[in-house]
Amino acid sequence: MKRVKKWSLASLVVVGVMMLGACGSSSATEDTEKSSSEAQETVKVTDSNGETLELKSHPKKVVVFDMGALDTIKELGEADKVVGAPTKTLPSYLSSFKNLESAGGIKEPDMEKINAMQPDLIIISGRQQDMQKELENIAPTLYLSVDNKKAWESTVENIETLGTVFDKEDVAKEKVDELTTKREALEEIAKESGKKGLMSLVNEGSLSVFGPESRFGIIYEGFGVIPADEAIEPSPHGQEVSYEYVLEKNPDILFVVDRTKAIGGDDSKNNVADNALVKETTAGKEGKVISLTPDVWYLAGGGIKATQMMMEDVESAYK
Structure with missing residues (x-):
């Protein structure tokens, strides 16, 4: 009887060890799965x-x-x-x-x-x-x-990055595809027109202009506008100019961002189209002094909706 009892105790120990091993294995598997799940987050x-x-x-x-x-x-x-x-x-x-x-x-x-x-x-x-x-x-x-040297590309990259962060890659791709189609059509219209454009910002009567690779460079490199002046130095605040300069460059289209309207302030001196010298330019004579949506261009470049609105602003100049 004693041998049988000892054998039974030994068996119980073996079974217990096996059960603990199984539990340990199960726990290890759960930990692995949990770790894997966390890694995917x-x-x-x-x-x-x-x-x-x-x-x-x-x-x-x-x-x-x-x-x-x-x-x-x-x-x-x-x-x-x-x-x-x-x-x-x-x-x-x-x-x-x-x-x-x-x-x-x-x-x-x-x-x-x-x-x-x-x-x-x-x-x-x-x-x-x-x-x-x-x-x-x-x-x-x-x-x-938005990288001024590759404005369109960095806009797309930022949208895709946020698509990744929010697990919305498919939606981001769909939005980028829509913007790309619209951009390509606009670029073709702008280049085929042969019209030269000048990008400007007005702030309480003071005028600055922007060329390629500037904060508003996407209008040239992304949307296809032909620069009226290719010698403008890239600068975050643009190149301050006189209205005589505008007449000298004589753009076919003058694009204007009203900074004062974008951030609030006295914009009574900001009606560029009413300036006597601007009226003498081709843009002034043909009604092509284009007021761009100020808070979009000045505050919100690089977003999906903003980019769409910016393209619509530029497209209006060729109608």
Whole structure:
């Protein structure tokens, strides 16, 4: 009887070990699956500095300072994920975000407010780049901007990047395809017209012009407008000029962004079309002084809707 009892105890030990092994194996499998699942919840993207970031896929709470990114997020159907933005400087076409919690000024993020929002992603543009390190102490920070040397390409890249972040690659591709088709048609119209255009910005009566590879260079390199002056030096603020300069270059089309209207202020001196010298240009005589949608061009370049509106503005010049 004792032998039988000892044998039974030994058997129980073996069985117990086997069961523990099975449990351990099951637990290891679950841990592996959990780890694999967690790995799938992150994505790698490249920011506008060329740096690779690993971010949470489909973030739930996002603070957005870049208006182009805010635009694209809305067009991707992810507007409900935005918890904060610089609400005082929203372009009118993004007014649906006006009731969001303010995250500070477009050049002065409010760190205390942003920290209280507990975002899992912050998206910035060049206007906030000096504060990127400080923002990174709160949450992963994605810097996106339009590269003046390849404006169209970087616009597409930014849309695709946000499509990846929000797990909306298919929607992003569809939007990019639509924009590309429209861009190619506009480029053909602009080039075939043979008309030369001049891109300008007016601010309380002062006039600046922009050439290729400038902040508004997409109008030439992306949309096909033939430059009236190819010698304009690239500059973030443009090249300040007189109205005599405009008459000298004599553009067939004069495109105008009214900065004052975009940010608010006295725009009583900004009616470029009424200037006596502008009236003597071909653009003035033929009614081709084109007022571009100010808050879109000045505040929100690079977004899906903004790019569509910008192309519609330029297209109106050739009708």
